[in-house]
Amino acid sequence: MTIIIFTGLSLSFNDAKEILDAEYLPPIKRGDIYDLLEKRDDIEIIGIIDGVFHQSPAVAHKEILEALKRGITVVGGSSMGALRACELYPFGMIGVGNIFEDYKNGVIESDDDVAVALNPETLEQMSESWINMKYNFEKTVNEDIITPDECEELLQIAKETYYPKRSFNYVIKKSSISDEKKEILLKYIKENKFDIKTEDAVKVVEYIKELNL
Secondary structure, eight states: OEEEEEOSSSSOHHHHHHHOOOEEESSBOTTHHHHHHHHOSOEEEEEEOOBOSSSSOOOOHHHHHHHHHTTOEEEEETTHHHHHHHHHGGGTOEEESHHHHHHHTTSOOOGGGTOOOBOTTTOOBOSOOHHHHHHHHHHHHHTTSSOHHHHHHHHHHHHHSOGGGOOHHHHHHHSOSOHHHHHHHHHHHHHHOOOHHHHHHHHHHHHHHHHHO
């Protein structure tokens, strides 16, 4: 079974390959699926995790629909994959993970909520996604480190910050939270931060692995 998965940012190729032996390609952009469909007829599953948002045109809905029309299973989650899966699951695209469910249930709505800046050569993430900040700040509320109102303020600052400039350090320091609490929060984030996009990316690869068994 030939499987192609677009990732590299939320989940590195090496980490993905430890889960599933597949063909991994960099974040998807417009035209990539059409190129695959034109050049190859052996593809059975396409996984979409990462994609470009603003650096070049994003993958078009009609490309994914064409792949589905040809009988190719398309699975998405984590980032661009979650966004497109939310828009296209009524047409057969499969969505996986928490972020997909957040889009589906209207918890998040914008592509900006999952966007990050990246180094195009190394695929290194250069900023923090709003959705990852949301999950981490809400965790600190549950840990009684900040209040719900303080969490709301932090997320509003993050929302108003241009996505390539988003970082925990920038958002926390710009808030009205007390200096003492800022230090506690920064220390907690440094020691306990998790990445919901990576967690969902792993779920996408694991789901495809199950399909491939």
